[in-house]
Every structure is written in structure tokens, then in C-alpha cells.
Amino acid sequence: MQVRLLLFAYYRDVAGAAELDLDVPAGCSALEAVARLRARGASLTQIPERPVVAVNQVYASLDQVLEEGDEIALLPPVAGG
Amino acid sequence: MRSRYYRRWQVAEMHAWITTDPIGAETVLPLVASEQHGAALVFLGIVRDHNEGRAVNGVHYEAYHDMAERTLREIAAEAVARVQPARIAVVHRIGELAVGDVSLAIAVSTPHRAEAFDACRYAIEELKQRLTVWKQERYAAGDARWLAGEVPPLQEQVT
Numbered sequence: 001m002q003v004r005l006l007l008f009a010y011y012r013d014v015a016g017a018a019e020l021d022l023d024v025p026a027g028c029s030a031l032e033a034v035a036r037l038r039a040r041g042a043s044l045t046q047i048p049e050r051p052v053v054a055v056n057q058v059y060a061s062l063d064q065v066l067e068e069g070d071e072i073a074l075l076p077p078v079a080g081g
Numbered sequence: 082m083r084s085r086y087y088r089r090w091q092v093a094e095m096h097a098w099i100t101t102d103p104i105g106a107e108t109v110l111p112l113v114a115s116e117q118h119g120a121a122l123v124f125l126g127i128v129r130d131h132n133e134g135r136a137v138n139g140v141h142y143e144a145y146h147d148m149a150e151r152t153l154r155e156i157a158a159e160a161v162a163r164v165q166p167a168r169i170a171v172v173h174r175i176g177e178l179a180v181g182d183v184s185l186a187i188a189v190s191t192p193h194r195a196e197a198f199d200a201c202r203y204a205i206e207e208l209k210q211r212l213t214v215w216k217q218e219r220y221a222a223g224d225a226r227w228l229a230g231e232v233p234p235l236q237e238q239v240t
Contacts, residue, residue, distance in 0.1 A: 008145055009215035010227045052232060054213070057148040059235055073145055073213070079230030080142070080149075080173060080214030081126050081185050081205060 001026055001068040005037055007047075009076045014046040030055060030072055031062035037074075047074060095161055096170040097153040099144055099214075104174050109188035112170035118190035120197040124205055126185030128178050132228075136221040142175040142184060145213035149173070152211055160189070160204040164196035171204055173214060210234065 005020045012018050015037075024033055030053050038044050053060055054073040066072065096112050106123045113121060128140050153171055161167045171187045178184055187204050191197040211233045219225045 006145065008213070009143055009217070013227075054145070054148055057145075057151060059211075059233060061235060073148065075145070075213055075233075076215060076227065077230035077232050078210070078212055078214060079216040079228040080144075080212035081209045 001028075001066075003028075003033060003066050003068075003070045003072055005033065006071060006073040008073065011047050011051070011074050011076055014043045016043065024066065028066050029062065030060060030064050030066060033066060033072055034062070034074065051075065052077070094166075094168050095154070095157045097150070097157040097172070099146055099150050099153065099173050099175060101174065101176040104172050104183050104186050106186060106188070108172055109170040109186045113168040113188045113190040115168055115190055117166070118168065118192055120192070120194040121188065121190040122197045122201045124185075124187040124201050125183050126205075128180050128182045128184055130180045132218060135218075137180060138219045138221050139177060139179045140184070140219065141177055141217040141225070142173070143215050143217070144173070144175045146175075149213045152213060153208065156204055156207045156211065159207065160200040163203055164191060164200045167191045167196060167200050169200060169204065171208070173208075173212065175214065 003022050003024055005022055007015045007018055022033055038047055050062055052075045055064055056071050110123050130137055157169045157171050160169050168190045173185050187201055189197045189201045210231050216228045217225050
């Protein structure tokens with residue numbers, strides 16, 4: 001199934017992309033999706049193994065099981081205000 | 082329930098949004114005016130000329146826009162619920178900001194002052210922890226750096 005990864009700030013800079021579509025197996029967790037992204041190698045290995053994530057704009061555990069079309073945002077520690 | 086939430090923030094008690102436009106106290110204070118409220122506060126976050134010993138030329142704020150607006154509305158609603166009755170308006174500016182620019186403006190009004198301070202403090206502390214906004218400082222030396230920020234607490238899933 002297809003999911004979309006969104007990368008922000010430092011993560012986007014090291015990945016070289018703000019959005020990436022990823023093909024993952026059914027039942028894949030957010031943690032596994034991050035692992036698959038990092039496995040693409042090069043600068044992507046600079047993204048942490050266990051980043052904070054949001055799934056469909058809600059903070060989520062990395063254990064969360066993904067569904068077709070989910071939007072997974074990888075969020076560096078926030079610095080607003 | 083979606084309809085209850087929509088009515089709550091529609092009824093002039095709460096405004097929360099992200100903008101690229103310049104902002105200031107005047108952006109938020111008029112939105113919280115109420116003849117029943119005897120106390121009103123404004124908090125401004127302002128870009129400083131230094132951080133951690135380095136001279137700062139400006140900052141770049143970036144947001145996960147839709148989630149940030151949703152989170153800002155949630156925080157504003159929580160701040161009101163905490164002390165109600167209250168009115169709150171909170172706006173975060175993103176994009177390229179210069180030293181002295183306002184990055185964040187929060188206005189709160191309540192019948193009495195204790196609740197205004199409480200709600201305003203709650204709003205700023207929560208958004209510092211949860212708001213999906215990131216800041217990159219531009220230094221006088223010409224380099225730039227994304228600031229290490231706060232790790233948000235995992236939110237309870239609402240089903």
C-alpha cells in the first residue's frame with residue numbers, strides 16, 4: 001500500500017525532499033515506515049530511527065499501524081513561539 | 082463532536098491561526114474585547130538580536146501548516162476551557178522575520194485578572210511544547226542553524 005511521508009526543517013534538509021511516497025506492506029507500523037525510509041541510505045540515515053511522528057495530523061505512537069493513503073509527518077523537536 | 086467544536090470556536094471566544102503577514106498586539110487585542118471582561122492581556126514573542134552568545138540577523142519559521150493551525154485551535158480552546166469565561170486570540174507568524182518582528186501574539190480577556198494570566202501562560206507554555214513550527218536562526222556570520230526544540234508529549238488519541 002502507498003503512504004506519504006512528510007519531512008520538515010532539519011529532516012527535510014537532510015532528506016532533500018519535503019514529501020516522499022513510500023510503498024509499504026499492509027500492517028506496516030509508523031516505525032517500519034521510518035526504517036524503510038532510512039534504508040534508502042545516503043543522507044536519509046541522518047534521520048533518527050525513532051522520530052516523533054504525526055499520522056494524518058495527529059501525534060501518534062511509532063507503533064501505530066498505517067493504512068492506505070496515510071500521511072506520516074516526521075517532526076523534529078518543535079521550536080515555535 | 083465536530084459540530085460542538087465548530088460552534089465553540091466560531092462564537093467569537095477564540096481565534097487561532099498561522100499567517101505570513103506582520104502581526105502585533107493590534108492583531109489580537111481587538112478580537113478579545115468584551116464588555117463583561119475587566120482584564121485583558123497581550124503576550125508577544127519577538128525576534129531577538131542574539132541567542133546563546135551569537136548575534137542573530139533574523140529567523141526563518143516553518144510550519145506543518147494544517148496541523149499547526151489545528152493544534153493552535155486546540156490549545157486556544159483548552160486555555161478558554163481552563164478559566165472560562167474567557168476570550169482568546171493567538172496568531173503565529175511564519176516565513177522570514179527580522180530582529181524586532183513579532184513572531185507570536187496572544188491576547189486573552191477574562192472578567193478578572195488572575196484567569197487572564199493563567200490562560201495566557203497556559204497557551205504559551207503549551208504551544209512551545211506542541212506546535213509544529215520550527216525556527217532557523219540566521220547569524221551575522223552568515224551561517225544558519227535549525228534550533229533544537231521541544232519533544233512534544235504524545236497526545237491521547239481521541240476516538
